[in-house]
Amino acid sequence: MNILIDKIRVKNLRALKDVEINLKTITILVGANNSGKTTLLRALNSVLGITRNQINQDDLFIDKDGIFLIDKEGKPSKEIIIDIRIIPTDENGDRIANFDLKWSSKLGTGIQTDNDKEFLAIRTKYNFGIEDTPVTSFFHFANWENEQLNAEEFKGFNQIRNNIKMYFIDAQRDILEDSKQRTSFFGKLVSQLDYGDNLEGLKGQIAELNKEAIDKSEVLKHLKEELEKLNQTTQTQGEGVSLNPFPKKISDLHKGMKVYFQDSKSDSFSMENHGMGTRSWASIITAGAFSSWQVKQIDKKIEKGEETDLLFPIFALEEPEAHLHPNAQRTLYKQLKGFKGQKIVSTHSPYIAGQAELEELRHFYKDGDSSVVSEILFDNYDREKIKQLDGSIKSEGKTPEAYRKYNPEIIELKKIADTKLTDNDRRDLVREIFLNKGELLFSKALLLFEGPTEEAALPIFYQKHFGRRPYEDGVTLVSVNGNKNYSPFLKFSKFLKIPVFILSDGDGTTEKEVINQIKKVYTELESVPLFVLPNNADFEQFLFESGFKDEILVIMDKVKNVENSINEYIRSLNRQELKKGEIRDYNGEEGINRAIVDCMRGNKTDFAEEIALQIDESGKELPTKLVELFNKISEQLYLKIE
């Protein structure tokens, strides 16, 4: 679409005390209720909306004690600020250096450059004096980062608004209501009806249709005759009363316009008879149709050499998933993405968020009384930069001076890059998001561990401890698949500010490995509560050593459907090679114990859940380590134990 609003900054508006948010062609806003998502949409809408909502006194930020922000002069701040930055882009929505000729001419010479890349940024200030309605003023930015403004108030904002328009589609949308209102997108579209050259023909056909309908219907004929009595009393000169089953005037034709929708083989229903899901969806699609129609009209004018504004539409959608089936929600995301222009969607639907690219997600979260907005960052840019610096060292002959010159920056960049996601991290995350159907994105906390045994057992233990399933508390359990794979999830949780807990095996160098990963991503080891299984144990051995030998043996027999199945196991595998250079030794009491643990390890998926259930049923206490872990989780998330 050639341009994009790539940044918005909001200050002092409700929970948005001071946030700067990057926007993409499509941006998905996630986060709890009251975390500021709708406020962001309202902020932008107050600036660019085709029907602009009023910002009023009540919208000023106040802290939990009801106190306003304090301005530079020490007075309560009565000023709300909304900044937007417009940049030129290519077809993919990636930033390019220059605005094209069309947009240049519309945006004017307020365009500024930043590292030779152009942008146009505008500040809207709402100032509240005594009255409830604010004094609104607009300013150009000379520099976005330092918030340097042009002293002169910006005159051309209406010009911008004529070309960049926001369509705010709130949660109360309904095609049925739309079709009754002239101001809705539907109403606006159908009022532009153009019946082409055949207007006269159409008129005749409608008249014919009306006549035929009445002639063929006894009831209507009767009614018409009765109504004609009216003519006797009023002595009209004209046609007098007439009965028209179909609209008589062409210009009224659209007023009764109805949308019918036929679902598979059923009859075609009028929208009245459809559920809210379909009606809401239809309303969204109509908004898209409206803007693409406008764009078409503009293209026509340009073609004819007529003066015209451009249109860059921005769609703000609140919870488009409302009333829709999960499959429909997934389709909806794709359709939205196909809309011309920019889209900002707030959602609680894992199906929609799960479809989005990780870069498109913005996570809202309330820290005390103000909102924090976070996004997931990738390391490509930093790595590219490092490569360039390495190149510089090389091109300067790898001299000590060259190393001295560039190394400090390289080291700094590497540190930063290590906290960001790599392409491999992305793969792991996307897989997990796909597996848990987007739930990950809405988690209140992550509990990470190594493998499938924990994955099967921990939900049961969690429920035993809390009396609820983990997802009821928003706790997502993630098996990272090996002790080297914590990073992507740690980074993910760090960016989205989701608390994370780790339950790690204690065998070999595992602990060291995990600590390394935490430090790289979080710097502070303490940021991530880490629980390591005692006695260098893995989870299987841990269960065994926690006094559940009996329960394990019962399940083994149950699964193998043999009594004393462990004897069978020992008989067939004793003295065989376990792994290269290690021979199984199942002799003696110790040997039997080893055999039980090995057997569990070899049948993780078959045993784990069953064993956990068995432990649950046994009524025994959970192992101390797990209780510690659960207590830590409940302490941080303020969870109750039932």
Next chain:
Amino acid sequence: MSKAILSKEQEVIVLFNEGEGAVLVEAAAGSGKTRILAERVRYLLTEKKDKFFSVLCLTFTNKAAEEMKDRLVGIPKLSERAFIGNFHEFCLAIIRSRYADIGFASPPHIFDQNDGKKILEEVLLSNPILKEIYSFPNEESVEERNKKQRAKLFECADFISTQKRQLIEMIPEFETNYKNWNEKTTLLFQDYNRRLREQNAMDYDDILLYAHRILLKTSVANIYRRTYQYILIDEAQDLNYAQYNIIKAICGAEHKNVLMVGDPKQAIYGFNGSSPEFMQKIFLEDFCAVRKVINKNYRSSKAVLSLAEKIQPNGGVGSNFFEGLAEITAFENEQSEAEFIISKIKYWLSKGFYQEANNEIKEPISFKNIAVLGRNKFVFSSLIKLLEEDSDLKNRYYLKKGLEKFEPESDFFKIFDLGTRILVNPKDNLHFRQIEDLIKLQGPKKSNNLESLLTFYQDDNDITDLNLHLKFWNHLKNNPKSLGWVLEQFNQVLKSESISSSEVESKQISFDLKQLEKLWKSFVRKESPDNQTLTNFRYFLALNNSKENKEEITLATVHTTKGLEFEIVFLIGMNDGVFPDYRAKTVAALKEEKNNLYVAVTRAKRALYITYPNMRKMPWGTEKEQSISRFLKDIN
């Protein structure tokens, strides 16, 4: 306004090459320059199929720009698609939006020539080695010393101005002998500029200089180049080095769509480094421009034209509907010259129109259609005296100035005016000290901002001058768009109390208030309500050179009348030594004087009265015999 009717040759130029490419139009006085420009702009904006571009149309006066805009009213999105204004306005807009590129933290404010001289004096007095050249210790008489100091100041200001007009680059901070200037000159230049910068200020020359520096950045020039795909320059004969290079910076190597309209015969801005060379030679070479000549004068009557033709032959007299009138008359002295002018003015006013036999066209004549022109403002003194004594004409004339500045006479408004400067630019040291001097602040020097004055303010009803000032400054500080309201309040106060005990001062105060109200009104008409801030008003005052064309007779020096036209023109005091000026001795200077005269004569549409006295009173009291201007000798 709808499309104007064009003559064949005007139309050829308007439509030339479908608006593309570089064109130089040498157009004689009265040949319809403004019309050609306006119609070219109209053609570009409405006839070009592509509508996604803007037009930059630069003039030398606000008046010319307003005239252009008036003619183009009705074109869709005109204000979006065309910048029509004078050079300084355009450059100031660039600076105000990109001040950061030239190292300012906020947009710099404008210091005028007087401010500049005061700063220069500070520079000269505060540096021991500069003081040497400024103190003239050997001069015994104070008068003589002052005279020499004034001359020195003028010399220094002229030097700095000349350098800036040559678009001098930034002089490195530690440079002590820039370009072999020697230490003193370098120091002078650096210190002067440093002091301006410290006060977040710039002088008039800086406006062009800074804009040019900003445009040297490729990425910035690129934005303007892309936006203004067509550039038109009015009065191009008066371009100077800086202005021409600003256009070049915007155009770069690829942008060639520049149309310049000018008349080398009217080149009169020579004192600021302007020269018709830029359009006639350099532009032709740099842009490979096509040269077009249009000689026909459509403005002036035949009589006026044939007289102009005798001053500067210009390809003959075109056909005009009017025969017109052009006469040269001698008078005994300035008094009788003035009496004649008054009687002629009254004659035309009472007649109310101009009409010729065998011609149906009747042109209305009122105050605004009449102008009295002179080479300098001293030739008006006898006339002004008579005008003041005449009850009918007393308030119906005005003396046109180059810049319509607000120059208060009363201390009350001097202080108020200075205060508004500090409000918009807290770093303005110069004017703050002027306030201090005026209100004779006691005690230690206050820090340089109005806050320190505002702390004096106590909210009681004690209407001392200062308290009143502080009250309204405070109000303006918190409500930058409220000057209109503040002026209203002044009015109220003036009605109920007398601010000053002196009668003279009271009169001055109410006169100043009226002046300020007038200027505020014309500002308000120009700016949208959102932009009616004190800051914008100060910029407006700094650059304002237009006066509302009211029902008043114009008295003007020739330099200020370019682009204007009047039905009836008096050109008075046409003695040798006045016109040409006695100081014009070189061939070039005399040529410019001739151009001046040509401009003056061609302002007349119908009737031109040239007058001169045979005797003139000298400043020292005696009368001296005068002769007719050498330019007119042969004509008479």
